[in-house]
Amino acid sequence: MRSAACREGCMVFLKNCWYMAGWSEELPAGALLARTFLEQPVVLFRRGDGRPAALLDRCPHRVAPLSRGTLVGDTLRCIYHGLRFDAAGQCVENPHGAIPAKACVQGFEVAERDGILWIWMGERTAADPARVPDLSHMARVPAAAQSRGSMPSACHYQLIVDNVADLSHVEYLHATTLGGGAFVENRPVVSESGDEVVIELSSHGRNAPPVYDRFLPQPGVPVDFVNRVTWVPAGLLKLDISVTPLGMPREAGLQTFNAHIVTPETRTSSHYWYWLTREYRQDDAEMTRLRHELMTRVFIEEDKPIIEAQQRLLGETDLFDAAPALLATDAGSIRIRRIMKQLLVREREGRA
Amino acid sequence: MRSAACREGCMVFLKNCWYMAGWSEELPAGALLARTFLEQPVVLFRRGDGRPAALLDRCPHRVAPLSRGTLVGDTLRCIYHGLRFDAAGQCVENPHGAIPAKACVQGFEVAERDGILWIWMGERTAADPARVPDLSHMARVPAAAQSRGSMPSACHYQLIVDNVADLSHVEYLHATTLGGGAFVENRPVVSESGDEVVIELSSHGRNAPPVYDRFLPQPGVPVDFVNRVTWVPAGLLKLDISVTPLGMPREAGLQTFNAHIVTPETRTSSHYWYWLTREYRQDDAEMTRLRHELMTRVFIEEDKPIIEAQQRLLGETDLFDAAPALLATDAGSIRIRRIMKQLLVREREGRA
């Protein structure tokens, strides 16, 4: 079913990296949260001390979903025949006799930071806590200036990464909402830093996009506009935007820190979370609400239909295997895919 | 699409055996009943003398479903171009000219016994009327102490057989409804009788499961509890339960005869019928109604979600090819699968 391109290219998922599994508050104490990541069913829960844990959501006895079971202290009991597993996936009780050697279920490393649960779908021993993404600059923002949302999307996660990596689309897809001209008059500068890719677009001396202009101390003035996307493998896109009236210090302008975080669910569906924070008017909860509503509408009504249409037209073909015409604005996407390919090769060889 | 395991294992259906096709009353005189068995579309109807008949539900001319046609005496006329077939599948009328040699449709043997229609999906000549399952001990029960239901399930039929063959699950999946402890404190004894498998669990001296205890002449007393499952290839499970206060004759206790009958529809869906009868308080129609409601709720709300989740997680893999951890309580399922494998080999070689 999978083409050679698919087997080699981006259609295969990188396993050894941290993927967002959900917001911390989606996993209250005592809850069992069932989600599919990288085509694997996973059940998430918290130990008695609050630390999150994740197991393959499939009992090794008769493949019942463990997420239908019950939490007993730090362990999870299968609802079907009562096997009980600890947070590492080892069976610790078989009510029907001795514990069989095969009675263990795959466990996954989970980390929690800045209100986000991160899961490592690859080798447990390779999971590096130091590499859990740091979004503390956003977590520090007062609650009144923060908002979070999610938009499950029927597409391969890479199409969402492509969408954010090439923001020139705001001038067309979001012409009436976010556009303003800056993204066609200027070209992004793409750079790498370790495995990360930074795509920075700046304009000097033109008005701010309308969506920012009206919040400037004095609207209608020329500004320095900087839009920086930082991609962290495989699914984190940090989006920092600053709008500064010419000749003023950056603090006098407007600054937002945002994150778009994507985790593959299957090859044709993705978890998609977004987090919006703001460095100005941080006590204006109404502005936060309005900005959240605007962005949510833009994502759902403008981005989602296009991205899902791409998926339908591509089927199981990777976009870059479809011999697309490439534009200057694709530089970021191309760099990201090149690094993904290297990471996949590295992961494969590390195993061999 | 099918793996080698699938081709050899239980994912292939045994054809030479009697499968339940429906309740007798589902096929009134004059009706055409369309059902799929073993991935074959079938149309059932009755001849003028009431005897049931079954044909492949696919006209040999232009593959229209014969079940959309009309019954003309003992024959069935295709609605599309008017070919008419007798109960053996032979074309007996072509309104447009001579009857072509190819104008015949596969017919299946059908038997009727104890209010059940049984169909033989294999070689007609191999169909042995003497092997039609005998449930006359249930059919004899007064109507007020009987009930029947059905629960079409999105799973391979073997998962339903597994479910009934290992009733230790009542202590977990049905903990609040049918459980009581007997199925974890005791181990089933598995035996074979011809092609049949008997899985008997008994407990001596503990209280009856609550669902029975309250109907004992004197609740709360220690009992002999015997739960016997008899599997008859491929899809019949007879479930006889007796609860007898210690030191009393079996007739003084409670006894139920039940049948769970499964017929493959496709590799991922099954017909599932159940029949509950009772040897005590046989004139208590209200108890029958309450028992039927309880069991239906248990089947639909507790068993069905788990069995269908197993199917989704397994896909086209047979459970026993998924290298499961095996418990003592799996002895019945294992024996059943071993016999199924023998029967499949026997069927294949008989053909070769």
Added chain:
Amino acid sequence: MRSAACREGCMVFLKNCWYMAGWSEELPAGALLARTFLEQPVVLFRRGDGRPAALLDRCPHRVAPLSRGTLVGDTLRCIYHGLRFDAAGQCVENPHGAIPAKACVQGFEVAERDGILWIWMGERTAADPARVPDLSHMARVPAAAQSRGSMPSACHYQLIVDNVADLSHVEYLHATTLGGGAFVENRPVVSESGDEVVIELSSHGRNAPPVYDRFLPQPGVPVDFVNRVTWVPAGLLKLDISVTPLGMPREAGLQTFNAHIVTPETRTSSHYWYWLTREYRQDDAEMTRLRHELMTRVFIEEDKPIIEAQQRLLGETDLFDAAPALLATDAGSIRIRRIMKQLLVREREGRA
């Protein structure tokens, strides 16, 4: 996925022929009409001078559907990143830099005649305007005596062609609506004319089918009944019916010109349009309405369920690869399939 039979037989679509793309009025000025033909997504629009154009509905940059874009004069701008294409599919504007060589999208020839849009899905240069089907005899009919409808169907287009090519089914499938006996008492005469097939059935001296009889000047008289189906590759079926009281000139009778036009959408779904016109009582709009309602009900309630059931039972197998029993009434279908096979071979060799 496709069998050898499928690759060779009718399951492959002929590309070098005119397929109906829609009614002219479905494409008003300024509209973008997205439709799938022969498994290819297509966007239709009109140039400023009204001439229709069609492009593959897939931007060569990032495969966004062009049908979500905007019409700018005679060009189409992609909504995603703003590339602009002319009616030939050539990119004429890239807002982000030079136009890449790959930035062109496949265009298709479109013709418009008699209120119908026709599309040529094959080689543009092979498209012959002289071969656009001529239905001017129907277009000339006064509006009050015309009606049009559509019935998207979940089946391979050939099953619809088969259905019209063998009208003996009216006596069974439409027994209570259109039947009357003429189609079983007489055999069709099949002839060829170029690539076209004519299937003519006539009866002499019996009453007209009830649906016509009641509109005769004097109902209940014996008539000459002629039913002629003319198939034009691949999906046009012209259906001319005349009912003439014996001994009278044809003009004294009833005559209808009708067209059933099918275009493959995918291998398991089809566009299906029908057009009914009448040579008698041409000012009777109420009769037109009643006739349209009757036929629509017959098509939707009687034909569609059977044709779609055939598709479900056949899956990806061509009907004639399923070794069907053949009747005298299949002569038309057989001739059509033989010609289709020749045309497909001719098309394949023409390319090689």
